[in-house]
Amino acid sequence: MRIDATGITASAGGRRVLSDVTLNLQAGAFVGLIGPNGAGKTTLLRILAGLAPPAAGTVAFDGADAARLGRRALARRIAYLAQDGPVHWPLRAEALAMLGRLPHRGMLGGVTAADRAAVERALARTDTLHLRRRIVGTLSGGERMRVLLARTLATEAALLLADEPVAALDPRHQLETMALLRDAARSGTGVVAVLHDLTLAARFCDRLILLSDGAVLADGPPDQTLTDANLRDAYGIAAHRGRVGDRPFLLPWTALSTQGEPAR
């Protein structure tokens, strides 16, 4: 699996929100897409998923123009988890997870044993087996997010794009979900997650792409992306740092003024 996005430009509300973004994604790496609010992360993820066309630039999936692959073929290859989408349908959790199998079904096809097995695996991996009979609208925000992640995993696509998959989760489920995404990457899925928690991003991701003002400010291993200068320029913050084994960690600590002085 390989995705090459070249020269991606996008506008929204009459304003340029992505400018000439070029990046490639390959199976086997857990990539964190980070950057401040409004930097363009969701816009970029939706373009990579084929859900919105770029104003300029191309997305190629395994060398083929993704725009020509067709919605259904793309949906089998790329699973997309939207950012905190409200779910109003009176659906049980397992039926919602089963929607992740739709791209694999023929026009008249029913649920197969393979569909059931994939949903079972996805519910188990997201710790939602005990919620399977619950109506999704009655779940807590974190429970709902895990069921939505189960739907995304159930597709068993080559590329998984997740927009803020851990934002609503408690610390234990954050750690488990980050480990599950990393393990999915290790076993050959391409994984990109939009993340605001830089501590988790530094610990679990193999590579971080830092978007700022619609452009790629840095792209590389966490050590090289989360430099003091990049944190200051992109987020206007300073952080405390450390290491555990071979992994860096950092703790956002100080908001900086525009002159780079501690603001609060």
Ligand SMILES: Nc1ncnc2c1ncn2[C@@H]1O[C@H](COP(=O)(O)OP(=O)(O)OP(=O)(O)O)[C@@H](O)[C@H]1O
């Ligand atoms: N439909 C729209 N109309 C007007 N502006 C839009 C629209 N969609 C996105 N934008 C703007 O485009 C910019 C990028 O939005 P996007 O959602 O991609 O940012 P983001 O990096 O995902 O932010 P966040 O971290 O807050 O989720 C923002 O300034 C946003 O206000």
